Amino acid sequence: MKIQTECVPCLLKRIIFEAEHSTKDKKLRTKTIKNACKLLSELYDPNICSATIATKVHKIAYETLGDHDPYKDLKERSNKIAQSLVPQVEELIKKSDDPLRTTMLCSIIGNLMDFGISGASEHPELLREIFEETFAEGLGHDDTKEIKRLLSKSKYVLLFTDNCGEIVFDKILCRELKKFNPDIFLTVIVKGEPIISDATIKDVEELEFEEVSDEIFTTGCFAIGIDFEKIPPMLEKALNQADLIICKGMANYEAFSETDYYPIAYLLRTKCTAIANSMNLPLNINAVKIYE
């Protein structure tokens, strides 16, 4: 997705959130905001991918703050909250007549734990309060049937993860993907470096993803979504041989929608009109949408 005008204030809002979350030093906060505005004034170009610009703006914010992981505590809290919801999620899956679909929905609800933007929860603990009502909303766009069709004949499946918190539900998703088709070779991809509240190798190791996947890769770098110019060769090879790519969250859509990797399924909450419009979906829905 190319950057939209509305991405500019939204990105700055997030930068302010991370500056205020990272430090009490007002001078440092001010410097971070000024640097982010300056870089945006240089980089803003409606022909450039939103994720590419966001990566660079977050990079300068992290550097200015001297903080390589401003969301560290929020990520830990998010994982904890999500783990406390696992029994509820397992019960819903057990009772469901479509376990894979139910798992995908729960995994998308986890995507509501996102910070510093509108349409997401303000603090991890909120997820507990909104889980049930969001589950009741169901999938506002539902291509799970198409995913199952592809999944049943797939060998190589990639899962690009997004935030901490939801990563806990993504583990259950991996298990259910393999239950649906035990023959798949499942590669899970996390971020190469801490960036916003996204999951890194630390999270999947702690959550023992090796139990439910065949391979774990990282994106190899600091990037919102994925920076295709910097991905490790092994990941590039995996992308080229994938029979199905599953992406969690908006940033992966922002990055992948600029590529020709197909078939690709996005599992996300449409938290902003830029993404919702680009995907031709309503705002604030749980969506499973496939592009073949």
Added chain:
Amino acid sequence: MKIQTECVPCLLKRIIFEAEHSTKDKKLRTKTIKNACKLLSELYDPNICSATIATKVHKIAYETLGDHDPYKDLKERSNKIAQSLVPQVEELIKKSDDPLRTTMLCSIIGNLMDFGISGASEHPELLREIFEETFAEGLGHDDTKEIKRLLSKSKYVLLFTDNCGEIVFDKILCRELKKFNPDIFLTVIVKGEPIISDATIKDVEELEFEEVSDEIFTTGCFAIGIDFEKIPPMLEKALNQADLIICKGMANYEAFSETDYYPIAYLLRTKCTAIANSMNLPLNINAVKIYE
């Protein structure tokens, strides 16, 4: 009020709104956004008044767009919509056992017609839909009793107006102020140049404010709220001799809260947390608050 971090994305949102409203030329829109970000990166300073920075950022946006009045049509539509609501407002005042208070409330509801920011109506026509429910909300903070006390012993009263649309109700407010105390000398102040959706001399002339006021001044320049370094000497004199200053809208609060002009009453809708927090009021209420 000093600029708050949240003012930065909000101001940019407004700049984007006016760029998109002013031109279909995407290059010009992009240039406007880039210039606004650049200027913000230079000017952002938590020790500076928000209105001062906003004035400069809007100035560069207008210059880049080559448009000295991007809100022209919205202002005209706002006035029309407000005028269509006058019979309803007059009926409410007529029925009211506190006409001045009811008039103030209606005049504040008009303040909801504001564009390109959250907490306000997206288009003028929306006011018609939300008028009744907003009226039913009443005043969330009500210092009308104190205003009346001051008004009854005042000679020189100044009314600083805000947006078009609400200016129609401000005329009724002038009439009711004079009805309450016929001895006051009422000066109405509008903006010296078109800036966002604020009323200018053109509006008060068309609405025949001379019927309800004794004197009409302008702020003398292009400014969000008021630029005290550029006000005409006559307005400065009026400010110094005023027994009561009444200000409509948030921008006037942003500017006047940095001065020592008292007693001063603000009539506004708290459309953002920056203002709400600064005034120690809840968000999204109709407020009449006096500082003595």
